[in-house]
Amino acid sequence: MKIVSVDDLPLDGKVIQVLRNRGIVSLNPVQSEAIEKGLLEGKRMLLTSPTGSGKTLIAELGMISHLLKGGKRAVYVTPLRALTAEKYSTFGDWETLGIKVGVTSGDYDAEDAFLSKYDLVVTTYEKLDSLWRHGPEWLLETDYFVLDELHYMNDGKRGPIVESVAVRAKRRKILALSATVSNGEAIAKWLNAELVNTNWRPVPLREGILINDRKITLSFSDGTTLTLKGSDGILSYTEKVVEEGGQVLIFRSSRKMAETTAKKVASLNLKLRRGEVDSLASRLEEVEDAGSEEKNTLLELIKKGVAFHHAGLSKGLRDLIEEGFRKRIIKVITATPTLAAGVNLPARSVIIGDIHRFNRRILGFQEEISVMEYKQMSGRAGRPGYDSEGEAVIVVRNRREAERIARKYIFSPPEPLESKLGNESAFYSFLLGLFAEKGSSEERVRNLVYEAFLDRNVTESYLEQGFSWLKENEFLTNDYKLTVFGRRVADIYINPFSAKIIKDVLTSSQSEDCDIPYLHMLAMTPDGPIANVSKQEEDDLVYVSPCPTFMEEPDDEDELYEYLSALKIALIVHDWVEETEEDTILSKYNIGSGDLRSIVETMDWLTYSGYQVAKALKLESHAEILHKLNRRVYDGVKEELLDLIRVPGIGRKRGRLLYQNGLTKPEDLLMNQEKVKSILGEKLGEKVVKEAARVVGGVL
DNA sequence: ACGTTTCTTGTCTTGCCTCGGAGGC
DNA sequence: CAAGACAAGAAACGT
Structure with a gap:
């Protein structure tokens, strides 16, 4: 019996109402197959199907029917915080059934025990792995797990976490969701689950190869070919699609290439809706967390209906660009692979500009991206409701290459899932x-x-x-x-090898007044962030460092690079906590505001970890220094500002401004309200005073 | 003869993401 | 097992 209408679902009428409120009246083939195979009876299942084929709804029905039948609790796991937030917001719909939905991940703050009051918890693999170590009661009694994007298992660094979560989860009921893989049967057997595999997608996909030779030829796997005018295939094809009313997502392998491609697209004179473009542009100017340079270049591009998108950009800019694209104000986005994995942002056409990608581990060489990665990118083609068909094209330089590439990416199955625990x-x-x-x-x-x-x-x-x-x-x-x-x-939750480095270095070193050696040591651990070091910097870094590192400068070339990269991180964070102007840091080290934010976030966590390790080892003076340092890293302030920035709305910049005017404590803000308003402006001043009152009140 | 543009050559650079905890959701 | 950006210098071009 095939269930197609939601009204036929053997579920509580309230469940069906939730679906109807979302505008869902019928199930798609993937969904009905899952139900047919016993999803609602709690059958263990591995579901492999393309992105956007409605797997989330299947998971929801699985979890809800489990809970309604007296299940204790369900946990939904994803590999990305952005996905966690997205699912959490979607699952909120079920609260009308009395199901309490909670979320926890690195950027939500919830104490373990607090989560016990939720029936459904959304989280990341790392967070869940970490929670398991603490073993809270609510987790031990969780009896249903959804493992989303299980193909992340193939990631060299994070795959082992996914696998170790699966090892523990599969002792309970599970539902695993994954992109298509070539060894689905084997994985299903491992999970003791039934495999449901389909290739159905909501919008059909045409895949093709764009040969960017003397002549620009576009040949699709269904046999159709066409020739385009112009000298740059990406540009010609983009122009054609936009003229026909579609949007284009262009993937490039480096940030720089994404930016220059965006600039070239900007010269195309695309047809735009002026008013919307202008209001988006003025909103862009108001984005607060961005560096001025990235903002200015993007501003010019957005006026032409195009934007680049990569992790060097601030979160605010990325969000705005994504929104502009979703509203179809921006016609073209040129992006690095961030957009392939994260939140769904479909376009009529997807161009895969490069199939090679630089990889530091294979020194000097470029590797070809995996078939799975290609499928992730091409899967973004076709907007439900807008496009009757999606197109994905791979750009190659000559006819000979075209055949091999088509065979590999279009006509072959993706790689198998493998264990990366070895x-x-x-x-x-x-x-x-x-x-x-x-x-x-x-x-x-x-x-x-x-x-x-x-x-x-x-x-x-x-x-x-x-x-x-x-x-x-x-x-x-x-x-x-x-x-x-x-x-x-x-x-x-740091890598034991990181802990070993911290332990070995600190036990054999005297405590130092300077923060550089500590920051450098932490950046040298496997958990540390990585910075690109240019030739010029290679010569300068050691020279500009205000003090020596704990660790010695290695002779080996590869090791030296790691040493210098860590030193660069240390210098960046050093400048940051010394309150150097953000724009200055960005241009001095040639990084984006998104990079700075992520470096700070990681080093915040690592300085805390260093402090905890030192404390556990009873290395008191090291511990004290690391503790003081840690308190300054997140907000990027000198010690004297720590008190002031407890007030929400006050960061390193406003904090310093107030401090210079003699207001050094939250209490001072209350005593000199007029002064605060004159420094920060009427509106902001008032808000800050209110917040200060809450902070001070909380203390008393 | 001199300034400007185009071509040639060699060097340089190169994705992304997750992890803690304080108070209080 | 690479490709594009960039800079410097050479060559071509224009007045």
């Missing part, structure tokens, strides 16, 4: 996490480890090796209990 760093972290769980024992860990997707022989060889490494480095006692140090490392 390396020391991933495997030892996995072990440490398992030992940190409630009721852990040597035997339990030994059993759990074999439930990973990793090959049995490989697991065996890493297991004993991992145990002795954890013991040697004092994470684990000889009778398989975590040491104080080991416990702390598991809790703060």
Whole structure:
């Protein structure tokens, strides 16, 4: 029996009402197949299908029917905070059924115990992995897990986390969602679930190759070909699509290329709706978190209906660009792969400008992107409701290449999902996490480890090796209990190799007044951020550093690069906490405001971790310095401003301004309200005074 | 003869994302 | 197993 109308669903009328309110009256083929195979009866399932094929709704029906039948709690896991926020907002619809929906991830602040009052919790893989180590009651009694975007398992760095979450989740009921993979059967078997695999998509997709030779030829897999005029294939094709009323998403492999392509597109004179474009442009000028340079270049582009998009941009700018595209004010976005993985932003046509991407690990070489990655990008083609068909084209330079590329990306299945736990760093972290769980024992860990997707022989060889490494480095006692140090490392969720570096360096170094050696050491850990170091900087960095590092400058070329990259991070954060003007930092180090934000975020977490590790090791003077440093990193202020910036609305800039005018504490703001208003302006001043009152009141 | 534009050559650069916790959702 | 940006210098071009 195929269920097509939502009215036929064997579910409470309220459930059907929620769907109807969303405008859903019938189920698509993927959805009805999942239901047919027992989704609503709580059947374990692995669902592989293209992006945008309505997997979220399937997960919702799975979770809701589970909860309505007396299930205790459901947890929905995604690999990205942006997705977590998006799903949380979608799932809010179910509150009308009395289902309480909560969310937790790095940027939501919730204490573990607080989540116990929710029936449905949305989170990230890392957060869930971390929660499991603390073992709160609400998590232990959770009996349904949805693992979204399971194909992230193939990511070298983060895949092991996905896998280790799956190992624990699959002991309960699960529903796993993934892009199409070539070994779905094997994964389903591993998860003890039934495979539901379809290729259905809401808007049909045509895939093609754009040959950018003397002549520009566009040939699609269905056999149609056409020739375009012009000298730049990307431009000619883009112009054609926009003239026909469509939007274009162009993927380039580097930020710089995305920016220059955007500038070229801007010279096309696309037809725009002037009024909307102008109001978007004026809103762009008001974006607060952005650097002035990126804002100015984007402003010019947006007026021409085009924008570039990459992680160097501030969050505010990215959000505005995405919104402008969704409202069809912006016709063309040129982007790095950020947009392929994150929140859904479809366009009539997707151009994959490069199939090569630089990879530092394969030094000097470029690697071809994976088929799966291509599918992620091309899957963004076709806007439901606007386009009857989506188009995805790969740009190549000659006819010979065209055939090989078409065979590889268009006519071949994507790669299989593989375990990425087979390396020391991933495997030892996995072990440490398992030992940190409630009721852990040597035997339990030994059993759990074999439930990973990793090959049995490989697991065996890493297991004993991992145990002795954890013991040697004092994470684990000889009778398989975590040491104080080991416990702390598991809790703060840093890589054990990072912890080892911090431990080794701090125990062998005297405490230093300067913050550079501390920041540098933290940036050198596997958890540290990475900065690109130019040739020029290679020569200058050591020279401009105000003081030496704990770690010695290596001779080896690759190691030297890592050392200098960490030094650059240290200098950036040093300038940041010394209250250097943001625009100055951005141009001095040639980074974007988005980069600065992410460096600060990571270093905030790492300085906290460093402080905790030092404390656990009873290295008091190091701990004190790191603690003081940590308090300054997030907001980027000198110590004397810490008191003032407790007031919401006051950051490093306003804080410094008030401080210079003799207002140094929140209390001072209350005592000199008129002065505050004259410094910050009437409206803002009033708001700040109110906030100050709350802060001061809270203290009393 | 001199200034400007175009071409040639060699060097340089190069994606993204998640992790803690304080108070109080 | 790369490709485009950029800078510097050479060559071509124009007045």
